[in-house]
Amino acid sequence: MTTPLVKDRIYRSPQALIGGVLLLVIVGWLGIDALIRGNGRTPWLALAALILIVPLVAAFTLRPAVFAGEDRLRVRNPFRVITLPWGEIAALRSGYSNEVIVKSGAKYQLWAIPVSLRSRKKAARRQAKTESDARRGRTGPGAGAAGYGLGGFGGFGSSGGLGESDHAAGAARAETDKVMDDLRDMLESRGPAESAQGEITVRWAYEVAAPAVAGAVLLAILLAVG
Structure with missing residues (x-):
């Protein structure tokens, strides 16, 4: 008989999600309007701005999340995804920002759990x-x-x-402090577990950075050529 998989706890900022959706609606409306009705270089400038702005807005508002599983904490920040086995985490610190501190001394900010x-x-x-x-x-x-x-x-x-x-x-x-308390409880209970050991992995979010860089380059070229 197989043991059922335990779903990760997912922590995200509702305010960031709402703000991100509103920003994307406004940017999309203005950009598409410029693409359709603009003259001369305006549609090209609008296209470059959309390619630059949309990924950045999504990265800083919709993308951040923290996934707390039985064996690992996965932190999805705007431009990186950090997977941390509980056994490698030294502490979860709350100050002006919420951070994970690993045993090697490295620190990773939890963008999805902002301090208010x-x-x-x-x-x-x-x-x-x-x-x-x-x-x-x-x-x-x-x-x-x-x-x-x-x-x-x-x-x-x-x-x-x-x-x-x-x-x-x-x-x-405060709500975010309660979330950090939950994560500390998981660290205390799961940190010593054999299955919660391993290496920390960091993956850069090229799917976010590549289009933003492309949009910035295109926008710079259009502005340079006048």
């Missing part, structure tokens, strides 16, 4: 308010909603055995 200082400040304010409510002995609906954030989701029925303070502590974390 604004979210951290909001989470800190919620946590401070929750702790203040707890010190004053407030346990009514108002205190619960303040602790759980939008909608008070933590107050719905079953708590899975967690106390109110546990829920409040979890809700007070």
Whole structure:
């Protein structure tokens, strides 16, 4: 009997996806309009700009993702794909950006899990308010909603055995910090596994870089010839 494959956990930035789609729609609309209605060199300039801009927008918004599997962490950044066995990862660090640090000392940024200082400040304010409510002995609906954030989701029925303070502590974390906590848990549990050992591989995304470079060269030639 074969063991069923465990699907990777996939982490992406919803804000980046939405922003990328909107940017591509705007760029596509303007570029196609210039291609159809433009005169002289305008269609050629529009074509070169599209070849340059579209891959870059997709690379920095739609492409980034982090795939956390049983044995490996795969980081898909704008121009590189880094495959890291859990056993080769030394730490997952959160500062002004989220990074993977490997045992050799190399660092790789997690583009798909951006740090939001604004979210951290909001989470800190919620946590401070929750702790203040707890010190004053407030346990009514108002205190619960303040602790759980939008909608008070933590107050719905079953708590899975967690106390109110546990829920409040979890809700007070910024979303990307919660994701990093999940990845650290996986690193701790899977790092020593024999199947999670191996070599780190880095692959450059030529499918993104090649068209962008071609568009830049074409655009430079058109501008140079006047």
